[in-house]
Every structure is written in C-alpha cells, then in structure tokens.
Amino acid sequence: xxxxxxxxxxxxxxxxxxxxxxxxxxxxxxxxxxxxxxxxxxxxxxxxxxxxxxxxxxxxxxxxxxxxxxxxxxxxxxxxxxxxxxxxxxxxxxxxxxxxxxxxxxxxxxxxxxxxxxxxxxxxxxxxxxxxxxxxxxxxxxxxxxxxxxxxxxxxxxxxxxxxxxxxxxxxxxxxxxxxxxxxxxxxxxxxxxxxxxxxxxxxxxxxxxxxxxxxxxxxxxxxxxxxxxxxxxxxxxxxxxxxxxxxxxxxxxxxxxxxxxxxxxxxxxxxxxxxxxxxxxxxxxxxxxxxxxxxxxxxxxxxxxxxxxxxxxxxxxxxxxxxxxxxxxxxxxxxxxxxxxxxxxxxxxxxx
Amino acid sequence: xxxxxxxxxxxxxxxxxxxxxxxxxxxxxxxxxxxxxxxxxxxxxxxxxxxxxxxxxxxxxxxxxxxxxxxxxxxxxxxxxxxxxxxxxxxxxxxxxxxxxxxxxxxxxxxxxxxxxxxxxxxxxxxxxxxxxxxxxxxxxxxxxxxxxxxxxxxxxxxxxxxxxxxxxxxxxxxxxxxxxxxxxxxxxxxxxxxxxxxxxxxxxxxxxxxxxxxxxxxxxxxxxxxxxxxxxxxxxxxxxxxxxxxxxxxxxxxxxxxxxxxxxxxxxxxxxxxxxxxxxxxxxxxxxxxxxxxxxxxxxxxxxxxxxxxxxxxxxxxxxxxxxxxxxxxxxxxxxxxxxxxxxxxxxxxxx
Numbered sequence: 001x002x003x004x005x006x007x008x009x010x011x012x013x014x015x016x017x018x019x020x021x022x023x024x025x026x027x028x029x030x031x032x033x034x035x036x037x038x039x040x041x042x043x044x045x046x047x048x049x050x051x052x053x054x055x056x057x058x059x060x061x062x063x064x065x066x067x068x069x070x071x072x073x074x075x076x077x078x079x080x081x082x083x084x085x086x087x088x089x090x091x092x093x094x095x096x097x098x099x100x101x102x103x104x105x106x107x108x109x110x111x112x113x114x115x116x117x118x119x120x121x122x123x124x125x126x127x128x129x130x131x132x133x134x135x136x137x138x139x140x141x142x143x144x145x146x147x148x149x150x151x152x153x154x155x156x157x158x159x160x161x162x163x164x165x166x167x168x169x170x171x172x173x174x175x176x177x178x179x180x181x182x183x184x185x186x187x188x189x190x191x192x193x194x195x196x197x198x199x200x201x202x203x204x205x206x207x208x209x210x211x212x213x214x215x216x217x218x219x220x221x222x223x224x225x226x227x228x229x230x231x232x233x234x235x236x237x238x239x240x241x242x243x244x245x246x247x248x249x250x251x252x253x254x255x256x257x258x259x260x261x262x263x264x265x266x267x268x269x270x271x272x273x274x275x276x277x278x279x280x281x282x283x284x285x286x287x288x289x290x291x292x293x294x295x296x297x298x299x300x301x302x303x304x305x306x307x308x309x310x311x312x313x314x315x316x317x318x319x320x321x322x323x324x325x326x327x328x329x330x331x332x333x334x335x336x337x338x339x340x341x342x343x344x345x346x347x348x349x350x351x352x353x
Numbered sequence: 354x355x356x357x358x359x360x361x362x363x364x365x366x367x368x369x370x371x372x373x374x375x376x377x378x379x380x381x382x383x384x385x386x387x388x389x390x391x392x393x394x395x396x397x398x399x400x401x402x403x404x405x406x407x408x409x410x411x412x413x414x415x416x417x418x419x420x421x422x423x424x425x426x427x428x429x430x431x432x433x434x435x436x437x438x439x440x441x442x443x444x445x446x447x448x449x450x451x452x453x454x455x456x457x458x459x460x461x462x463x464x465x466x467x468x469x470x471x472x473x474x475x476x477x478x479x480x481x482x483x484x485x486x487x488x489x490x491x492x493x494x495x496x497x498x499x500x501x502x503x504x505x506x507x508x509x510x511x512x513x514x515x516x517x518x519x520x521x522x523x524x525x526x527x528x529x530x531x532x533x534x535x536x537x538x539x540x541x542x543x544x545x546x547x548x549x550x551x552x553x554x555x556x557x558x559x560x561x562x563x564x565x566x567x568x569x570x571x572x573x574x575x576x577x578x579x580x581x582x583x584x585x586x587x588x589x590x591x592x593x594x595x596x597x598x599x600x601x602x603x604x605x606x607x608x609x610x611x612x613x614x615x616x617x618x619x620x621x622x623x624x625x626x627x628x629x630x631x632x633x634x635x636x637x638x639x640x641x642x643x644x645x646x647x648x649x650x651x652x653x654x655x656x657x658x659x660x661x662x663x664x665x666x667x668x669x670x671x672x673x674x675x676x677x678x679x680x681x682x683x684x685x686x687x688x689x690x691x692x693x694x695x696x697x698x699x700x701x702x703x704x705x706x
C-alpha cells in the first residue's frame with residue numbers, strides 16, 4: 001500500500017452488497033452502509049413475514065423507498081444481484097447459518113457475517129468449518145465471521161497486544177457493560193428483572209443462553225499465540241444480583257433480584273487458567289474493557305467506558321469488507337486477514353492493491 | 354489456521370537467522386532468540402572494531418562461545434549461512450540501511466529490521482522504497498521495518514483500535530516515558546541534565562535528534578484509514594524542564610534544567626489537526642500510552658505504565674519473524690501482514706500454513 005493512491009481518481013464501479021438478514025443488527029449495518037461512498041446495496045434477503053415483499057427503505061424505517069424488495073428467496077436474489085459481498089446477520093450459531101453461507105458461496109459471493117460461532121469456526125464444529133473452507137476455495141470467495149465480541153474486544157485486540165511480549169504467562173480479559181444503557185431486548189436477554197430462581201429456570205430451558213462466543217475467543221487467542229490448551233472451560237452464565245432498586249423503561253429490579261449476568265471462560269494448561277475471559281452485563285455496571293497480560297513485559301490496558309456493542313459491531317462488519325475482498329479465498333478468521341482498521345471515505349480506495 | 358496443528362509433531366529444520374548488527378538492540382534480540390526453540394542463529398555481521406573477529410557468545414556477554422565469528426563482510430556471511438531471515442539493527446535512517454538491505458535481498462534473505470524510517474518507508478523516500486520493493490519481489494523475499502515505536506504503540510495499535518469506529522473525527526496518541534527507568538544512553542539521548550541553551554544548541558547541530566518515526570506513524574495511520582492528509586507536520590523536539598532536583602546514576606538535573614524532551618507531530622486536513630502524536634520522555638514522567646479517538650463510537654484507551662521500549666522492540670521483532678516468512682514477497686509494512694501477535698513456543702509452529 002502507498003500513501004499516494006489515496007489521491008487518485010476513482011473510476012471503479014461501486015462495491016455491490018447484498019444483505020442477508022435485515023433484523024436489528026442487519027438493519028443497523030444497512031443504514032450505516034447507505035452513508036458510505038463506493039457501496040451500493042443491490043439486494044435484501046429475510047424470512048420474517050413482516051419484512052418479505054416490502055421495500056427495503058420502508059423496512060429500515062427510511063423516508064423513501066430504495067427500489068429493493070426484501071425477498072425470502074436467497075437463490076433468486078443472489079443470482080440477480082451480482083453482488084461482490086454479502087453482509088450476513090441472521091443467527092449466532094454455525095449450524096443455523098451453514099446452509100445460508102453455503103448458498104452465498106455457491107453464488108460466488110464473498111461473505112462478512114455477524115455469526116458469533118463463525119468467528120472461530122474450527123473450535124465450533126471442525127467438520128462444518130472444513131466444508132465451508134473447501135467450498136469457499138472451490139468457488140474463489142472469502143468468508144469471515146466477525147463483530148465486536150466475539151471478533152475484537154475479547155480476542156483480536158488481546159492478540160494484537162501480546163505482540164509487545166517476549167513471553168506470556170497469563171491473560172485476563174474483562175468486559176463490563178451497563179445494560180441500562182442498551183436496547184430493551186438486550187436487557188431482557190440477560191435476565192434483568194427476574195428472580196434468581198426464574199433466571200436459573202430460564203437458563204435450564206435455554207430461554208437465557210448467556211453470551212455466545214467466549215469459547216471461540218479463547219480458542220482464537222490460543223491459536224494465535226501458539227498455546228496448546230488442555231481444555232477450554234466455559235462456565236454457565238450466573239445471575240448478578242441488584243444491590244439496590246433499579247428501574248429502566250423496560251424492567252424493574254428489586255434489591256437481590258437479577259440485574260444481569262456474568263459469564264466466564266478459561267483456557268487451561270496443566271490445571272492453570274492461562275486465559276481468563278470475564279464478561280459482565282448488568283444494570284448499573286461500571287463500564288470498561290480491560291486486558292491484563294502477565295509476561296515480559298506486562299501489559300495493563302483499559303478502555304473506558306467499554307466500547308458500545310451495537311455501534312462497534314456495525315463498524316467491525318463494514319470495516320472488514322475491504323479486508324475480505326482483498327484476501328485469498330477460503331473460510332478466514334481475523335487472524336488470517338491484514339491489519340484491521342477503520343475504512344473511511346470511499347470504500348473503493350480500500351480495495352486497491 | 355487450525356487449532357489442531359499446534360499438537361502436531363515438528364519435523365521441519367529450525368529457522369536460520371543471521372544477525373545484521375549486534376549493538377545494544379541487535380544484541381538484546383540475539384539473546385532473546387537464543388531462548389527460543391525452532392530458531393538457529395547462523396551468522397553475525399557488524400562493523401564495530403571491538404566486535405569484528407570475536408565470537409558472538411563473547412560479544413553478547415555469554416559464558417560460552419557459540420562458534421560464530423562476528424564478521425564485517427556481509428556478502429561472505431550471507432552466502433555461507435543460507436539464512437531464512439536476517440534480523441537487522443544498525444541505523445534509524447533509510448538512506449543508511451538501504452545498501453545493507455539491498456545486499457540481504459540479493460542473497461535471497463528475508464529481513465526484519467529495527468530501522469525506524471523503514472516502518473513506513475513510502476513517506477520517508479518513495480524512490481528508495483519503490484526500489485527496495487521491486488528488488489524484494491524480484492528475489493522473492495519479504496522486508497519489514499518494525500519495533501515498538503514506530504511500529505506499534507503510536508501507529509499499529511491506533512489503527513487496530515479504529516476498527517471499532519464507523520466514523521473517525523480525530524485521533525490523539527500520547528506516549529510518556531520516565532527516562533530515569535531507562536538505559537543511560539537513552540537519558541543522554543534525550544538531553545537530560547543539560548541547560549536549556551545547551552539542549553537547543555545540540556538540537557541545531559544534530560547531536561540531539563529527538564525521536565525518529567513520528568512522521569512514519571502519522572503517515573501509516575492516514576494510509577490505513579484512508580485519510581487524505583494535506584500535511585504531516587513534525588514539530589522539533591522541545592526540552593522539558595525539571596521541576597525539582599533529579600539525580601540518576603548518569604545525570605544530575607537542577608530545577609529548570611532539562612529533564613528530557615517532548616516531541617509532537619500532526620496529520621492535518623483543512624487546517625485541522627486530525628491526528629496528533631505527543632511523545633514525552635523525561636526523568637520523573639508519569640508513564641502511560643494513551644489513545645483517544647473521537648468518532649462513532651469514541652475510544653478512550655490507556656496502557657499503564659507505558660510499554661517498556663527495549664523489551665517491546667525485542668518482542669515486536671521476534672514476533673514478526675513468522676508473519677514475514679509467511680507473507681508474499683515485497684517491501685511490507687505492518688498494514689500488509691496478518692494480525693500481529695506473540696509467537697510463543699517453537700517458532701516453526703507459527704510458519705505452518
């Protein structure tokens with residue numbers, strides 16, 4: 001790359017983007033993409049009954065129509081739209097997204113996905129990951145799962161910070177989110193307002209899943225550094241009790257009831273917790289992202305307040321587009337791409353060689 | 354990359370490393386390399402009279418000889434040693450290192466260099482950079498300049514943190530080093546103990562150069578993000594006056610005399626300082642590395658205390674070896690390589706595909 005290229009005229013056609021999933025996250029990404037030069041949205045796929053058949057502009061809550069109809073027919077949209085890349089935002093789980101991603105690959109479309117389990121798919125399901133990798137190579141496209149967490153704060157950034165270390169003894173990563181500043185669905189998702197017994201019952205029945213991605217983050221850190229873990233241990237989400245009375249527009253929490261959750265995961269070698277991830281999301285939490293590395297030298301890093309999850313995920317997805325378009329074919333992780341960065345201005349500048 | 358590969362047996366021969374420059378920094382890197390598995394030092398080049406002809410073990414202050422004689426004949430060492438990669442640590446300036454790096458390239462040896470101006474060579478001297486790039490491609494080798502600063506704290510890490518941003522309005526990066534905790538030559542280099550007039554005179558005659566690399570760091574950030582700067586302005590180093598009396602093993606500073614220096618650089622668009630780098634190194638400074646990004650979202654990041662420069666540079670150089678060996682040929686910057694990380698354990702594991 002050269003500084004001089006930025007000054008050159010732009011003659012390339014815009015990058016053609018298909019949206020696969022226009023729910024809360026997919027919709028936010030779409031709206032941010034509309035502000036960007038060098039990007040053209042050329043199709044939208046979703047299965048939600050209240051979206052299919054409607055104009056995308058309307059679905060996104062814009063004032064004008066976009067001339068793009070949300071369709072529940074992926075093959076149709078993908079064959080017509082001749083997209084360079086699909087922004088995929090449907091599910092957290094690799095099993096669910098596997099057929100969707102296979103379809104996009106077979107249409108020769110590169111993929112940037114918010115799927116949490118896809119950020120480090122080899123630890124999620126090695127067979128499915130290998131299949132996607134082979135298929136992507138066969139069709140000459142690149143597939144990436146990313147986001148703020150997993151995808152950046154508790155893995156990629158940790159890995160980058162270790163590059164100043166000659167030796168690493170242990171790594172501790174904390175993320176603490178004040179849920180009262182987040183969307184109502186997020187507050188419900190973490191169990192805010194429940195009695196502790198209700199929280200535990202909902203955990204058992206899978207109505208509260210906790211944060212998805214800690215396992216992937218531990219595995220990605222270990223792989224990058226060359227740590228041969230004996231075990232990745234993900235502890236079930238635990239309720240965090242409210243110390244005082246808390247009320248938001250959505251929930252009311254009495255002292256002793258559930259304000260949110262805490263979830264931990266460990267990378268273990270010889271019984272020692274070499275990697276510790278500690279995720280906390282509850283009403284009233286002090287917000288920060290902290291990384292502590294014991295090694296040569298030590299690294300004590302802290303971001304205050306913590307990075308906003310939704311804003312950050314939108315950024316990570318969009319900023320990854322040029323990195324994915326420039327990468328060699330295959331199923332990639334953040335470890336395989338060139339240095340992550342904001343991709344400002346006309347997006348076409350960022351895919352020049 | 355796959356997690357499973359870490360468990361596999363290692364049958365590859367060790368990575369052969371030549372040292373080009375065994376001064377303070379080159380020597381520290383060499384000693385750290387000796388602790389690593391999968392690495393073999395196969396030659397050493399230096400022109401210092403007190404080193405040439407002596408055994409490398411002796412030059413490094415080790416208890417035993419290594420059977421490697423420090424030589425002032427680069428061609429001889431490079432043809433005999435059949436090295437995979439050279440660790441190059443001789444000068445901060447591209448002009449000085451250009452012939453040395455050309456020689457290594459012509460011997461088909463990959464290069465990881467501490468040369469500050471090589472971290473973003475295209476802003477230093479476009480012609481020399483283009484020549485090195487062409488030569489490296491011709492001979493099929495990869496060349497990288499890196500280190501802790503420039504190379505990481507005031508550029509690479511800043512760039513990585515912007516990847517959570519949808520928009521970036523301004524970036525401020527600070528590095529503050531307490532020089533009393535550093536090597537004596539470092540304390541002298543920053544003018545500690547001088548009268549202010551002496552400091553200014555030494556600046557004029559070039560006996561104090563200030564920190565080398567701020568221009569490169571500004572340019573690298575701008576390039577990565579796609580910011581088209583009107584100007585990169587590097588302010589001459591200014592003396593920082595001691596508030597009280599300070600004494601180290603090397604210098605004695607009276608109140609009002611020079612405790613060290615401060616140096617700033619700016620990336621400017623339409624008269625606005627979009628990028629600000631602020632480097633401070635003086636006796637008694639509060640140590641930290643801080644990155645503040647105003648954008649969507651804001652990022653307030655801080656490492657406390659600051660990363661130790663010498664320890665960090667040794668790490669950056671060694672950790673870059675596998676990234677360089679896996680990269681395509683050419684003159685690279687940190688922007689072009691895959692995600693930086695610590696490379697722990699047997700180094701051969703990190704160059705597997």
